Amino acid sequence: MPTAIEVININKTFGKHHVLHGVTLTVEEGTTRVILGGSGSGKTVIMKHMIGLLKPDSGEVRVFGQNIVPLKQDALVEMRKSFGMVFQQAALFDSMSVFDNVAFPLVEGAQKVSKEDIKRRVEEKLSILGLGQAMQKFPSELSGGMRKRVGLARALVTEPKIVLYDEPTTGLDPITTDNVDQMILEAKQKFGVTSVVISHDIASALRVADRVAFLHEGTIVEDTSPAELRKSQHPFVKKFLSTWFDK
């Protein structure tokens, strides 16, 4: 299977804090790759490298074979047309309504889309995510879960080849969590979307993942299938998973 994203031996330091230690990771096209790990383990930092929001101190990040580390701003903008991203705190534009937030990448992005088509696509995505009644509301009027779903609708509205999900189910109720999982699975099955999901929600992660990497203190300690991960002998992974098995 062709590779969509390759992270090759990257290191990243913020001040004195060494966050990533030689991380290597491959995401194959049309698959869902989950990166599990505790808070502060560096998961979001890996994701930001994948889309060029951060540059590694050393190592390479390849997207569809192209090393994006040396790319200038214009080339990065071009590369990002293949991506959608769901942010941990949704990152909605608080001066815009829900409708305008979701329409933003279609209105301001590089794609030329007619007004009718924008309206249709935005309404369709919002309805699927149960936000049909909230289109004219502003982000400050929404609950945390609703904000997250708006962020998800915004990431999917351009129908990108790769979608990055930063903690997509954190703070959601079980039914909405299931809906989000279904959306990730449907995006893969219907449109062949490649997904990278960052999570510490084990149940959700194991449901959607084709392959799971487990990040601990800036290092990948497991890189395996969901079924194999359950048999991991790594002490931290065992402890992490036991909290879920105990439930």
Added chain:
Amino acid sequence: MAAAVSPALQKLTRPLEVIGSGVIDGLDDLGAVLMFFFRVMTRMFRPPFRMHVLFTQLEFVGVGSLFIVLLTGVFTGAVFTLQSVDAFARFSAQSLVGATVTLALARELAPVLTALMVAGRVGSAMATELGTMRVTEQIDAMEVMAVDPLGYLVAPRVFAGAFMVPLLTMLFIMVGVAGSYLVAVIFSGIDEGAYMARIERWLDPSDLFQGLSKALVFGTVVALIGCYKGFHAAGGARGVGQATTGAVVIGSIAIFVLNYFLTALWL
């Protein structure tokens, strides 16, 4: 191997080190702002041109600052005239009040005070808005959606500053002269003919150009510093607060420093 430095020598060199690192940091920041300015300029003259975003900013900088600038203008003209009438009366030269006040308004007071008002109102707002967008990942989200935040957020704000501050300065001069006329002619009884004739005689179009060219520079710098500070904010609410304070303080200092050099260029 480096030679050991005695404690006494260290005491002597310490102040130099502090000054030196301060100068280096200052030059570093100046270089970063200039690079930022260059990147913004490249976005200003290439598509996509988002007129709706630009007009929103023109309205915010221009129309939004109108009241405060008019109020400052009329009282500056009025109080400067009060002082001038009192001073010029000592050598019976009250007829020069109009020309003196108008010249001072056109060359110095209007561009500087307008820019200071805009720095307080607009520069701070730009830093706060962009800073909040930065720390809540809204700017990252924009980048991910292949929308260049420098082109979408910064270029229209800097253009609006550069375009609107000269217009506001012109209005400042007009209402400043009106305030001056009111105090000089109506309240202090200076002859209207002499007041107007001296203005006509001593004021040259180049005085106005001097003031407006300064306003253009100040408007650009105030908006640029506000955007730069906000765009590079980090560390949550505290970082946004620091960006806002920095935008107003550095913006105001920049106005005074640049004013000296621009005046020296013109004279």
